[in-house]
Amino acid sequence: MITADLTPESGTTMPVQRKRSKIPGWLRGVIWAVVAIGVLSTASYSTGVAALTSSNTAHTALRLALPILLCALGGLWAERAGVVNIGLEGMMILGTWGAAWGSYNGGVWAGLVAAMVMGALGGLLHAVATVTFNVNHIVSGVAINLLGLGVAKYLSNLIFAPISGNPRQSPPVPKFDTYSAAGLTDWLTDLEKEQRVVISDVAGILRGLVSEVAPLTMIAILLVPVSYYVLWRTRFGLRLRSCGENPVAAESLGVNVYRHKYIAMLASGAFAGMGGASLVLLKGGADYLENQTNGRGFIGLAAMIFGNWRPGGLLGGAALFGYSDGLQLAGGGTAVLALLYGAVILVAIIVVIQLIRKQWLAAALGVIGAGVLYAIYWTQDTLPSDLIPYTAHFVTLIVLAVASQRLRPPRADGQPYRRGED
Amino acid sequence: MTSWRTKLLPPLLAIVFAVLLSAIALIISGADPLDAYGTMIGQMFKGSTSVDTVNLATVYYLSGLAVAIGFQMNLFNIGVEGQYRFAAVVAAIAGGALKLPPVIHTVAILLVAVLAGMAYASIPAVLKVTRGVSEVISTIMLNAIVAGIIAFLINADQFGVQTGNNIGTRVIEPSGRIPGIPIGQGTLFGFVFIAALIGVAYWFMLNRTRFGFELKASGESTTAAAAGGVNAKKMTLIAMLLSGGVAGLVAMPELLGRDYNYGITSTQMYGFTGIAVALLGRNHPGGIALGALLWAFLDTSAVSLEQIHVSKEIATIMQGIIVLSVVVAYEIVRRADLAAEQRRVGRALAANGRKGASVAEGGAV
Numbered sequence: 001m002i003t004a005d006l007t008p009e010s011g012t013t014m015p016v017q018r019k020r021s022k023i024p025g026w027l028r029g030v031i032w033a034v035v036a037i038g039v040l041s042t043a044s045y046s047t048g049v050a051a052l053t054s055s056n057t058a059h060t061a062l063r064l065a066l067p068i069l070l071c072a073l074g075g076l077w078a079e080r081a082g083v084v085n086i087g088l089e090g091m092m093i094l095g096t097w098g099a100a101w102g103s104y105n106g107g108v109w110a111g112l113v114a115a116m117v118m119g120a121l122g123g124l125l126h127a128v129a130t131v132t133f134n135v136n137h138i139v140s141g142v143a144i145n146l147l148g149l150g151v152a153k154y155l156s157n158l159i160f161a162p163i164s165g166n167p168r169q170s171p172p173v174p175k176f177d178t179y180s181a182a183g184l185t186d187w188l189t190d191l192e193k194e195q196r197v198v199i200s201d202v203a204g205i206l207r208g209l210v211s212e213v214a215p216l217t218m219i220a221i222l223l224v225p226v227s228y229y230v231l232w233r234t235r236f237g238l239r240l241r242s243c244g245e246n247p248v249a250a251e252s253l254g255v256n257v258y259r260h261k262y263i264a265m266l267a268s269g270a271f272a273g274m275g276g277a278s279l280v281l282l283k284g285g286a287d288y289l290e291n292q293t294n295g296r297g298f299i300g301l302a303a304m305i306f307g308n309w310r311p312g313g314l315l316g317g318a319a320l321f322g323y324s325d326g327l328q329l330a331g332g333g334t335a336v337l338a339l340l341y342g343a344v345i346l347v348a349i350i351v352v353i354q355l356i357r358k359q360w361l362a363a364a365l366g367v368i369g370a371g372v373l374y375a376i377y378w379t380q381d382t383l384p385s386d387l388i389p390y391t392a393h394f395v396t397l398i399v400l401a402v403a404s405q406r407l408r409p410p411r412a413d414g415q416p417y418r419r420g421e422d
Numbered sequence: 423m424t425s426w427r428t429k430l431l432p433p434l435l436a437i438v439f440a441v442l443l444s445a446i447a448l449i450i451s452g453a454d455p456l457d458a459y460g461t462m463i464g465q466m467f468k469g470s471t472s473v474d475t476v477n478l479a480t481v482y483y484l485s486g487l488a489v490a491i492g493f494q495m496n497l498f499n500i501g502v503e504g505q506y507r508f509a510a511v512v513a514a515i516a517g518g519a520l521k522l523p524p525v526i527h528t529v530a531i532l533l534v535a536v537l538a539g540m541a542y543a544s545i546p547a548v549l550k551v552t553r554g555v556s557e558v559i560s561t562i563m564l565n566a567i568v569a570g571i572i573a574f575l576i577n578a579d580q581f582g583v584q585t586g587n588n589i590g591t592r593v594i595e596p597s598g599r600i601p602g603i604p605i606g607q608g609t610l611f612g613f614v615f616i617a618a619l620i621g622v623a624y625w626f627m628l629n630r631t632r633f634g635f636e637l638k639a640s641g642e643s644t645t646a647a648a649a650g651g652v653n654a655k656k657m658t659l660i661a662m663l664l665s666g667g668v669a670g671l672v673a674m675p676e677l678l679g680r681d682y683n684y685g686i687t688s689t690q691m692y693g694f695t696g697i698a699v700a701l702l703g704r705n706h707p708g709g710i711a712l713g714a715l716l717w718a719f720l721d722t723s724a725v726s727l728e729q730i731h732v733s734k735e736i737a738t739i740m741q742g743i744i745v746l747s748v749v750v751a752y753e754i755v756r757r758a759d760l761a762a763e764q765r766r767v768g769r770a771l772a773a774n775g776r777k778g779a780s781v782a783e784g785g786a787v
Contacts, residue, residue, distance in 0.1 A: 086558065125746075129746060129749070129750060133749075133750045133753045133754070134753055135746070135749045135750060135753060136749065138498050138558070139701055139745070139749050140746065140749070142500075142694070142697055142698070142701075142745070143698075143742050143745040143746040143749075144742075144746075146694075146698065146738065146741060146742035146745065147739065147742030147743070147746070149738065150735055150738030150739040150741070150742050151739060151742075153733075153735040153738065154447070154451075154733055154735040154736060154738075154739055157733040157735060158451055158733065167733070295562065295565075295566050298559070298562040298563075299562075299563075301559065301562075302559045302562070302563065305556065305559055384574050386570050386571075386573035386574035386577060387567075387570040387571070387574055389570060390566060390567045390569075390570040393563045393566045393567050394563075394567065396559075396563050397549075397560060397563045397564070397567075400549070400553075400555045400559060400560065401549050401553050401555055407554075
C-alpha cells in the first residue's frame with residue numbers, strides 16, 4: 001500500500017486542461033435525439049419498414065430499457081463513489097425475487113420496496129467486502145452474482161414452489177396499473193396513421209412512450225434527473241464523488257469516505273433491485289422466473305460506461321440498448337436489417353464531420369465501415385434468426401469500439417482505499 | 423512472511439466459515455446440517471461419484487488455469503465462458519468432418535480448439551489494446567453472443583445433425599477420441615493427464631521463463647515494467663490470447679472423452695466456475711487443482727441432498743460464500759501478519775535500544 005503513491009496516476013500528474021466544448025450537456029442530448037429520429041425516419045421511409053418508428057417498437061423498447069436504465073443508475077452511484085459494481089446482476093436477481101414475494105403478499109408497492117431492500121442487502125454485502133475488507137471489487141462482484149443466483153433459487157424453492165408447484169417460477173403476482181394521457185394518445189394515433197414523413201414517425205415513437213405508462217416507469221425516468229441533482233448539485237453529492245476521484249484528499253478535508261461509500265453501495269443495490277422489480281411488476285413481463293435477468297445487469301454496466309459515467313449519457317445508452325432489443329422483438333430480422341441501413345446513414349454523417357475536421361484516417365475507416373454495412377444490407381434479405389436476439393449485444397460492442405476513446409472513469413474507481421494507509 | 427499460516431490458514435478459515443453459514447441456512451429450511459453434510463460426503467463412495475468428481479474437476483481446472491493466466495496480467499478474462507463454448511462448437515464441427523488416422527485426428531481437433539479459443543479471445547484483446555474498451559464489458563457481450571453463434575452453427579441448415587429432439591454437431595469418429603480409464607462404475611477421462619501437463623507448463627512458464635517474469639511484472643505495475651522495457655500492450659495481447667487458447671481446451675475432456683458431439687443441451691457456465699476456482703487457488707497451479715476438486719465435489723454431491731429433501735441450491739450458496747470468505751480471509755490474515763511484523767520490529771527496536779533492529783528482523787539497512 002505504501003508503494004502506491006509512487007505511480008504517476010495517483011497525484012503527481014497535473015490534470016490536463018481540456019478544451020471545453022461550448023455546447024451544454026442538455027443541448028447535446030437534444031441534438032442526438034433529433035439526429036437519431038431523423039436517421040430512423042429516413043431509414044424507415046427509404047426501406048419501407050414501418051417497425052423502425054412504430055409505437056409498438058417504442059413501447060417495447062421503453063419496457064426493455066427500464067431494467068437496463070435502473071442498473072446503469074446503480075452502477076453510476078457505485079462507481080462515482082469509487083466502487084466497481086459488477087455484482088449488479090446478482091442484486092438484480094435478488095430484486096426479482098423480492099418483487100415477486102412482496103407483490104404476492106402485499107401488492108405492487110410492497111413488491112417494489114421488497115425488491116429495493118433485497119437489492120440493497122446485496123449492495124451492503126458488496127460494501128462490507130470491498131470497503132471494509134478491501135476485497136478486489138470484481139472478485140466480490142462475481143461472488144455476489146453467484147450468491148444472488150443461489151439465494152434467489154433457494155428462496156424460490158422454499159417459498160414459491162409450494163404455491164406455484166414449480167421451483168423455478170413464482171405464482172402470478174399483481175402488476176402495476178398503467179395510465180395513458182387520453183387526449184394526447186388519440187391525437188398521436190391519428191397522426192401515426194396518416195403516414196406522413198417524419199411527423200408520423202415522431203408521433204409513433206411518442207405514442208409508444210406515453211401510452212400505458214406504469215408508475216414504476218415514471219419513477220425510473222425521474223430518477224435520472226434526481227440522480228444528477230443529488231450527485232452534481234448537492235454538498236452530499238460532491239463529497240460522494242470526491243470519494244471516487246481522490247479518497248485521500250476527501251478524507252483530509254473531513255469527508256467520511258467509508259460512510260459515503262456505504263451509502264452509495266446501498267443506493268446502488270436498491271436501484272439494481274428496482275431494475276429487477278421492473279422485470280416482474282410491469283405488464284407484459286413475466287412473474288419471477290429463473291434466469292429472467294439474462295445478463296441485463298451487465299448490459300446496464302455497459303450502458304453506464306457508454307454514457308461516460310454521467311446520468312444523461314447512461315439514459316442515452318439505456319435507450320440505445322432498449323431500442324435495439326425492442327426492435328428485434330417487435331420487427332424481427334427485416335427490421336434489424338433496416339436498422340443497418342440507418343447505421344449506414346449515421347456513419348455517413350460521421351464521415352462528413354470527420355472530413356470537415358480533417359481527420360482523414362477516421363473518415364477513411366468510416367467509409368470502409370459504411371461500405372461493409374451497406375453490402376450486407378444490399379445482399380441479404382434477412383439476418384440469421386439465431387443471431388437476431390443478440391442485436392443489443394452486437395450494438396453494445398460496436399458502439400463501445402467506436403466511442404470509448406474519450407471516456408473518463410472516476411479516477412479512483414476500483415482502487416482499494418484504507419484510511420491512513422497511503 | 424510466506425509461512426504456512428499465510429498460505430493455508432485463509433482457505434481453511436473460509437471453508438469452516440462457509441460450512442457454518444450454510445448450516446444456518448440448512449437449519450432455517452428445516453434440515454439437520456450434520457445429516458446433510460454426512461449425506462454429501464457419503465455420496466462420494468456411491469457409484470461413480472468420485473470418478474465423476476475428478477472428471478468434472480479436470481474441466482474446472484482447465485477453466486481456472488485460463489482465468490489465472492489473465493489474472494497474472496491484471497486482466498479479468500470473464501470471457502473464458504464464451505471462448506470455451508465457441509472453441510467447443512468449432513472443434514466439434516471440425517472433428518466430425520475430418521477423416522484422419524488416430525492420434526493425428528485428436529491432435530488436429532485439439533489444435534482447432536486452441537486456435538478457435540484464441541480467435542474468440544482476440545476480439546476483446548484487440549479492442550482493449552487499440553480502442554481501450556474494458557475487457558470486462560466486451561467479454562460479457564461476447565459471452566451472450568456465443569449462444570447465438572452456437573445456435574446458428576449447429577442449425578440443420580449449417581453443420582447440425584438432428585437426432586431425436588436434440589440438434590448437435592456430427593459425431594466424432596473413434597479415431598479422434600481420447601480413451602478413458604475404467605475405474606469402478608465410472609470412466610476416468612484420459613484428458614486428466616493432459617490437464618496436469620498443462621498445469622506444469624503453466625507453472626514452468628510463469629516461474630522459469632523470461633516471458634512469465636515480464637507477464638507478472640507488468641501485472642504488478644505497468645509503469646515499472648514499461649520502465650524495464652516491457653511493452654504492456656503486447657503483454658496484454660499475448661496474455662489474453664494464451665488465456666483464450668487454454669480456454670479453448672475446457673470442453674475437450676467431455677467432447678473427446680464422453681459426448682463426442684456438441685449440442686444445444688451441452689453444459690455451460692464452466693467459464694464462470696473457472697473464475698471462482700482461480701480465486702480459490704490464488705492462481706497457483708496446485709491451488710487451482712484443489713479449488714477445482716472442492717468445487718466439483720460440491721456440485722456432484724449436492725444431488726444427493728434431494729434424497730433428504732433439502733434443495734440442492736444450498737451448494738450454490740455455499741460456493742458463493744466460500745469465494746467471498748476466501749478473499750476476506752486472505753485480507754484478514756495479511757493484516758494480522760502485518761500487525762505481528764510491526765510488533766516484532768517494535769520489540770526488536772526496544773530490545774536493542776539505540777542500535778536499531780538488524781536487517782533480518784526488518785530494520786533499516
